[in-house]
Amino acid sequence: MSLKLIKVENISKEYKENVILDDISFKINAGEICAVIGKNGAGKSTLFKIMTGQITATKGQLLYSYSKKRIPSIGALIERPAFFNNLTAFENLKYFFLQKGGTNTEEIVQIIKLVGLANNKVLFSEFSLGMKQRLGLALALIFKPDVLILDEPVNGLDPEGIHDIRNILLKINRELGTTILISSHILTELEEISTSYIFLNNGRLLERISKEELEQKMINYLKIVVDNTEKATKILEEHFPELTYVIENQNQIKITENLDKTSVINQTFVNHGISVLGMETHKSTLEDYFFKLTGRGEIYE
Numbered sequence: 164m165s166l167k168l169i170k171v172e173n174i175s176k177e178y179k180e181n182v183i184l185d186d187i188s189f190k191i192n193a194g195e196i197c198a199v200i201g202k203n204g205a206g207k208s209t210l211f212k213i214m215t216g217q218i219t220a221t222k223g224q225l226l227y228s229y230s231k232k233r234i235p236s237i238g239a240l241i242e243r244p245a246f247f248n249n250l251t252a253f254e255n256l257k258y259f260f261l262q263k264g265g266t267n268t269e270e271i272v273q274i275i276k277l278v279g280l281a282n283n284k285v286l287f288s289e290f291s292l293g294m295k296q297r298l299g300l301a302l303a304l305i306f307k308p309d310v311l312i313l314d315e316p317v318n319g320l321d322p323e324g325i326h327d328i329r330n331i332l333l334k335i336n337r338e339l340g341t342t343i344l345i346s347s348h349i350l351t352e353l354e355e356i357s358t359s360y361i362f363l364n365n366g367r368l369l370e371r372i373s374k375e376e377l378e379q380k381m382i383n384y385l386k387i388v389v390d391n392t393e394k395a396t397k398i399l400e401e402h403f404p405e406l407t408y409v410i411e412n413q414n415q416i417k418i419t420e421n422l423d424k425t426s427v428i429n430q431t432f433v434n435h436g437i438s439v440l441g442m443e444t445h446k447s448t449l450e451d452y453f454f455k456l457t458g459r460g461e462i463y464e
């Protein structure tokens with residue numbers, strides 16, 4: 164069973180009369196890469212700032228559990244860190260590492276290699292945006308945290324920069340077991356790496372869902388092409404009475420609900436001597452799903 168690492172319990176945040184986060188609760192397992200998705204102003208950064216202790220919640224509590232011996236360490240990239248213009252990547256990291264109590268500078272070498280800035284003699288003032296983001300990520304990773312919280316780490320990067328950050332995140336998740344919470348408006352990018360999703364809207368949690376559950380929900384319909392529609396529909400009614408279907412044309416059946424049964428339907432048809440000539444699932448995108456969840460369903464239908 165997966166280890167529950169983070170428990171956010173009934174967190175609310177208010178600024179004066181404004182409710183920014185409203186009774187948010189969810190759990191994160193160790194090793195997850197969880198995407199936090201929401202429109203501008205949904206409350207993503209506020210949630211991350213509470214989780215990293217930068218601000219306090221008005222109500223609710225946050226529990227981090229690891230083992231009885233220690234609580235998990237957290238690294239974060241929430242706002243752009245201020246680096247020294249006249250220092251290289253290594254020199255900048257070394258400064259912050261020593262300042263935060265680090266001693267073995269060999270650890271910096273490992274991290275700087277990981278983000279692809281090793282042996283780089285360029286001063287920070289000459290860095291591209293991609294290099295700056297990679298250095299920011301290196302700073303978040305410098306003490307090899309158990310949990311990494313990243314607020315829009317690929318914002319403004321070109322496709323190559325996005326690709327680089329994605330590979331670094333997958334690598335640290337795989338090799339170091341780092342649990343990652345990440346927000347971004349590039350939903351296709353989040354789809355590439357996430358194992359779970361949290362959808363926020365106007366400070367409320369709309370849904371917390373695993374990648375597998377989401378993939379099932381993103382399948383809109385299943386089309387089955389058979390040699391004998393009449394016989395096939397009889398079998399559907401007999402074996403799958405809960406299914407809703409329509410006959411699309413002479414030999415095509417469209418199923419729009421209970422779409423997790425693709426392989427068992429196929430097998431049942433074959434067992435009853437029906438030739439399945441084709442099966443096609445139609446899948447919506449994460450963006451379609453997000454629009455539907457936040458009330459722009461016409462695009463999803």
Ligand SMILES: Nc1ncnc2c1ncn2[C@@H]1O[C@H](COP(=O)(O)OP(=O)(O)OP(=O)(O)O)[C@@H](O)[C@H]1O
Nearest residue numbers: 178181183201202203204205206207208209210348
């Ligand atoms: N210190 C503050 N005082 C008052 N209101 C604030 C403060 N910080 C954030 N807010 C408000 O809280 C709301 C949520 O902001 P937040 O930055 O958490 O959203 P977000 O989902 O990260 O948005 P974006 O995608 O634009 O980064 C916004 O309406 C913002 O104006």
